[in-house]
Amino acid sequence: MAALTSRAKIVGASLALFCFSLFLTAYSGRNPKIAQFGTAIVSEVLHPVQSVNQGIQSGVFSVIDHYFWLVNVKSENENLNSRLRVLEAENSKLKELYSENLRLKELLGVTEKTNLVGIAADVIGYSPSTWVRSLTLNKGALQGVARGMPVLVGSGVVGQISAAGATSSQVLLINDHTSGIDAIIQDSRTRGIVEGADDYLRFIYVSSDANVKIGDRVITSGMDTIFPKGMFIGVVSQANNRENSLFYDINVKPAVDFSRLETVLVVTTPVQVESFEEETILKDAKE
Amino acid sequence: MISLRHSIIFLFLGFVAIFIQGTLLKFISPTMISPNFLVMLVVYLGFERISVAGVILAFLLGFELDLCSAQLLGPWAGAFVIGFSVIAAMSQHVFVESPFAVSLAVAAANIITALVYAGMVYEFQPAGVISFWPLLLESVLSALVAPIVYVMLKAILPHQDKKRGGKFSSSLV
Numbered sequence: 001m002a003a004l005t006s007r008a009k010i011v012g013a014s015l016a017l018f019c020f021s022l023f024l025t026a027y028s029g030r031n032p033k034i035a036q037f038g039t040a041i042v043s044e045v046l047h048p049v050q051s052v053n054q055g056i057q058s059g060v061f062s063v064i065d066h067y068f069w070l071v072n073v074k075s076e077n078e079n080l081n082s083r084l085r086v087l088e089a090e091n092s093k094l095k096e097l098y099s100e101n102l103r104l105k106e107l108l109g110v111t112e113k114t115n116l117v118g119i120a121a122d123v124i125g126y127s128p129s130t131w132v133r134s135l136t137l138n139k140g141a142l143q144g145v146a147r148g149m150p151v152l153v154g155s156g157v158v159g160q161i162s163a164a165g166a167t168s169s170q171v172l173l174i175n176d177h178t179s180g181i182d183a184i185i186q187d188s189r190t191r192g193i194v195e196g197a198d199d200y201l202r203f204i205y206v207s208s209d210a211n212v213k214i215g216d217r218v219i220t221s222g223m224d225t226i227f228p229k230g231m232f233i234g235v236v237s238q239a240n241n242r243e244n245s246l247f248y249d250i251n252v253k254p255a256v257d258f259s260r261l262e263t264v265l266v267v268t269t270p271v272q273v274e275s276f277e278e279e280t281i282l283k284d285a286k287e
Numbered sequence: 288m289i290s291l292r293h294s295i296i297f298l299f300l301g302f303v304a305i306f307i308q309g310t311l312l313k314f315i316s317p318t319m320i321s322p323n324f325l326v327m328l329v330v331y332l333g334f335e336r337i338s339v340a341g342v343i344l345a346f347l348l349g350f351e352l353d354l355c356s357a358q359l360l361g362p363w364a365g366a367f368v369i370g371f372s373v374i375a376a377m378s379q380h381v382f383v384e385s386p387f388a389v390s391l392a393v394a395a396a397n398i399i400t401a402l403v404y405a406g407m408v409y410e411f412q413p414a415g416v417i418s419f420w421p422l423l424l425e426s427v428l429s430a431l432v433a434p435i436v437y438v439m440l441k442a443i444l445p446h447q448d449k450k451r452g453g454k455f456s457s458s459l460v
Contacts, residue, residue, distance in 0.1 A: 006338075013342045014372045021346065021368065022407065024361030029411045035353070035360045042354040046302075050310050128309030129363070130320055130425050131404065131417060132356045136309075162358070178358060178411070198418055 036147060040165035043136055047168040050124040051138060100263065106154030107265040116228055118152070118265040119143055124168070133176035133196060133258070134159075139266065140167040148226060150267045156232035156255030157181065157220060158264050169266075173258055174233065175201060182224035183233055185210075186217040194218060194233055194252060201234055203250035210248065212239045218252050228267065289340040293444050300328060300443070301348045305355055320421050322429040325352055326397045327436045329367050333374025334383045334392070335441070345371035359408060366403035370396045386434035393433035394426040401425075 028035040107120050121143075125136035139145050141164045151158040151171050159179065162172040172179055175196040183194040183203065192206040203218060216236040222229025238251040289297075304324035312321040325348055332341045349367030353360045374396055381388040405417040 009339050010337065010342060010375070011372075013339045014368050017342060017346045017368045018365050021349070021361040021365030025359050025365065025407050026361075026410070028360040032358075035356075035358060038354045038360060039356070042351075046306060046310075046355075049306060125310045128305040128325075128355055129352060130323075130421055131401070132358060134356070172358075198421070 036163035036170075039163040039170055040140075043163065043168045043170060044140075044165040046125065047136070047138070047165070050136060050168075103154075103263040107152075107263065110152055110154055110265055115269075116265075116267045117269045118267045119145060120263055121145070121169075121266055122263055123261050131177075133173040133179075133198070134162065135171050135173065135258075135261065137169045137171060137264065137266070138167070140165045140169045142166050144268055145169045145266050146268075150227045150231075152231060152265045152267060153256055153261065153263075155257075156234065157227060158256055158258070158261065160226055161266065171264070174256075175199065175254060175258065180224075181227055181233065182221045183218050184221045185212060185236070186219050188212070188216070191221060191223075192250075197251075200237065201252040201254055203236070203252050204247065206248040206250055208241050208245055208248055212236060212241075212248055212250060214239055228269075289336050289338060289344065294340065294344060296444060297328065297332075297344050298347055298351070300440075301325060301351045304328060305351060309355065320425045320428065322432040323393075323397050323425055324429075324432075324436065325349075325367070326370065326400055326429055327393055327433050328440070329370045329400070330374050330389065330392050330396050330433070331437060331440045331444075333371045333396070334378045334389075335444075337375045337378065341375070342368060342371055359411060362404050362407040363400075365407050366400040369403045370400040373399055386437075389433050389437045390430035394430040397426040397429050398422060 104120055107118070110116065111118055119139055121137040121139035123135050124138045127134040137145070137151075145161055145164045147161050147164050149161045151160060157174055159171045159173040159176070161169050163170040173196070174181060174194065175198060177196050177198075179196040181194045182191070184191045188211050190206055190210040190212060192203050194201050194203050196202075201218075206212060214236055216239075218233045218236060220227040220229060220231040220233060232255045234252040234254045236250055237253040238249075240249040242249060304327075307324055308321050328348055329345050332345050336344070345367045346364045349362075349364035350360070352363040352367075356363070374392055377392060377395075381392065383389070401417050401422050
């Protein structure tokens, strides 16, 4: 009897908690700020650990790359080796600084070309879930980062800030299933929405009458008021125009390699919306 | 029963699992699919701690993962509650001391929780969030690592009561 009661309690608790989680999901779906607030707190808690971990890992990788292979050299070369190790360490540090310099220069290039003002931030973590494509940056509200700000690198669009803590923030990558960007094909100015699909992007709502071919460059239209106009998103890798379909079936290969991100630019300039209709009218008039 | 100390350790282990999944393993290769350590914790609860406190801990573990996603609060919490319930119901039909049973349970729990998660977020992400091959790979990786993690968990959180699973455990069929 007692076992039965205990079983009923567990089943009841499971049902109640499942219903509560359904309610929470629906509520946070309609009030995203709640989830973002929670994330900002967790992000702040994990931030110091992630930063330390990043430092240790880059140190370990540096040691593996530039030190371990020297372990088996002959003993008579020990003196030379110790000197070599010091130089290797210095060299590694210089290489790291050089690569950081290149990355920052690349970001500076973006700001110069586009007149955008931004904050350079380092990637310190990724989403623990396989089904959420996001990453953590080491800059937050105290440095001027706010929710909705676009995140770029020299090669193209990375994503947007989905939650900002005091000293760290979360970026929703453009290949996440919940991400959507108003985009155009650079040459034909065909407009559509780019949404995430794990390792690639889908360019949807492109009319089947449009002229789309593999290799076309897809850029931001600036109409979503989040991403500045003209930022490179990716290249059309597949374009199928199925019979009796209103829209094209287009896949886009992202311009950014999300697995190699180290430093990114968080754009703090508000995006100016340019009239797409105006541009289309001008284009039609030219034609 | 689960003591307060064990509950706190468990929730701390949840954060450790999130840290390992989200930082340590992803820095080695961000595209790499990592084993789902949180699901292993849920399976441990479902096998070893079948109680109301176990359900609540499974919920809180999912909630921790929700907090790290910056999207929705609740889907992982709900998915882990279902995962816990299924594993708890299964626990009477399998020899839980066997590493193979643990591996199988972790793989099954990983698939179940992912499907429940996809179902719960369907209204907000109708395009679907789960892909077959990544899910399979994640489940296989989790299954491979699970026996080691399970042994570690049993060492970290030894049972306080001599009767494994308590009264409820013996009647849950």
